[in-house]
Amino acid sequence: MAAAKDFGIEPRQTRVIETPYRRIRTAIPHPDSLATLRTLRECESRSMRGQPPVVWGKTHGFQVEDAYGNMWVDWSSGVLVANAGHNHPRIVTALQDYIASGAPLMTYCFPSEARAKLVEKLIHITPKELDRVFLLTTGAESVEVAIKLARTHGARLNPKKRYVISYEGGFHGRTYGAQLAGAPMEWVDPNRYFVQMPFPGSIDTDDKRFDMFANRLKEMSIAPGDVAGVIAETFQGREAKLMPVEYAQALRAWCSEHKAALIFDEVQAGFGRTGRLFAFEHYGVVPDLVCCGKGITSSLPLSAVVGRAEYMDQFGPGEMTSTHTGSPLPAVAALASIEAILGDKLIENAAELGPYLKAKLVNIARPYHDQIEVGGVGLVMAMVFFNNREERKPDPDKAFQFCEESLLGGNLFFAPVGKGYGAIKFCPPLCITKPAIDDALYGPAGIKDTLTKVMS
Numbered sequence: 001m002a003a004a005k006d007f008g009i010e011p012r013q014t015r016v017i018e019t020p021y022r023r024i025r026t027a028i029p030h031p032d033s034l035a036t037l038r039t040l041r042e043c044e045s046r047s048m049r050g051q052p053p054v055v056w057g058k059t060h061g062f063q064v065e066d067a068y069g070n071m072w073v074d075w076s077s078g079v080l081v082a083n084a085g086h087n088h089p090r091i092v093t094a095l096q097d098y099i100a101s102g103a104p105l106m107t108y109c110f111p112s113e114a115r116a117k118l119v120e121k122l123i124h125i126t127p128k129e130l131d132r133v134f135l136l137t138t139g140a141e142s143v144e145v146a147i148k149l150a151r152t153h154g155a156r157l158n159p160k161k162r163y164v165i166s167y168e169g170g171f172h173g174r175t176y177g178a179q180l181a182g183a184p185m186e187w188v189d190p191n192r193y194f195v196q197m198p199f200p201g202s203i204d205t206d207d208k209r210f211d212m213f214a215n216r217l218k219e220m221s222i223a224p225g226d227v228a229g230v231i232a233e234t235f236q237g238r239e240a241k242l243m244p245v246e247y248a249q250a251l252r253a254w255c256s257e258h259k260a261a262l263i264f265d266e267v268q269a270g271f272g273r274t275g276r277l278f279a280f281e282h283y284g285v286v287p288d289l290v291c292c293g294k295g296i297t298s299s300l301p302l303s304a305v306v307g308r309a310e311y312m313d314q315f316g317p318g319e320m321t322s323t324h325t326g327s328p329l330p331a332v333a334a335l336a337s338i339e340a341i342l343g344d345k346l347i348e349n350a351a352e353l354g355p356y357l358k359a360k361l362v363n364i365a366r367p368y369h370d371q372i373e374v375g376g377v378g379l380v381m382a383m384v385f386f387n388n389r390e391e392r393k394p395d396p397d398k399a400f401q402f403c404e405e406s407l408l409g410g411n412l413f414f415a416p417v418g419k420g421y422g423a424i425k426f427c428p429p430l431c432i433t434k435p436a437i438d439d440a441l442y443g444p445a446g447i448k449d450t451l452t453k454v455m456s
């Protein structure tokens, strides 16, 4: 697949916007931020140019500011990280108190109170069948571990039980195993034990029946008993689509029947994003392994696999560790973030405002119904731009233009994602409010105006 586009860093003069939620007072990016932007361009890999050129100065709640008086409504959450809100006071205070106490900044795998409190909390908030936790640093690592656990479990049952089934168009991170399970990349050698299925009801297929899964295996001459695990994003990130409930339930039953691990990758979907603490709750099933990351801390890097002891306890002491396993500061942040999400009733807010936002976006996009599709659940929506909606051909140029223009209007999105980079994701911190949504959508230079401009 072609790479996404670079964002230009030439300052663009634009109109002044002053609302209670958005403030654009200068050219964007501000000329004084160019030195930083240029240093990054000169010193970093080109792969790091993928986001709009705003140097984040301060963040709070659902807003991002630069150092020059400009302020955006943040629809990115830093790619679905800041679920509790940016710089939630509970997280900031917990980190400050921890540092002030003189407690260690790292503990390797030596026991720590911060880690103990977090793993206990994770077990408490997940279904009772999931009774072990392993902490890591990135989402991709949690996927690597889940694959390792599923394949080890499979191979111990039956040496031929090595297949890992994942879904076309899925994304699980940028490490080797995660890329084997995700979209094909030229640097990853095909591996016959990693097999992909169409994601039911995705941009590529309207077929939502579970038969599709079993038939595909048959076509590929894979015996169900040779499948070690099935890994799926709980909603497919690129278009924010959940599986049909019946499909997920049939998949759970199939995995149980054939002793394959059901792995839900909740790195994007977890911690309230979809209006439930975990998105698999929409399906009424319990997976064997859950990958968590991003919104688990709303801030510092930490990820986790939560799962059944049968899988999680397969390795002996020292055989499944990582230097920064449950590093104390991220662990403190995670505990505070979970408490903030629950205490501030942010899951309820996502469940209430999600349908509100969706209805408004559908309405705004209605004049362009042959070119735009809106979908999603809770506070993760995708607006997918098509050249030709019937042929499902994405329009990356329109999506990119929308992202760039929105920046000048005080609405901050991450770069387009999904098939052909045609999807703009709307995933604000879960503390966003109705008046902020209304302002961002309908206020001056808001999303409605931006869409009109881009589509004209």
Ligand SMILES: Cc1ncc(COP(=O)(O)O)c(C=O)c1O
Residues within 6 Å of the ligand: 079, 137, 138, 139, 140, 141, 143, 171, 172, 173, 174, 233, 237, 265, 266, 267, 268, 293, 294
């Ligand atoms: C569903 C999913 N899984 C895994 C990952 C990888 O997480 P990380 O970037 O922390 O490695 C991502 C990141 O976007 C993701 O969206």
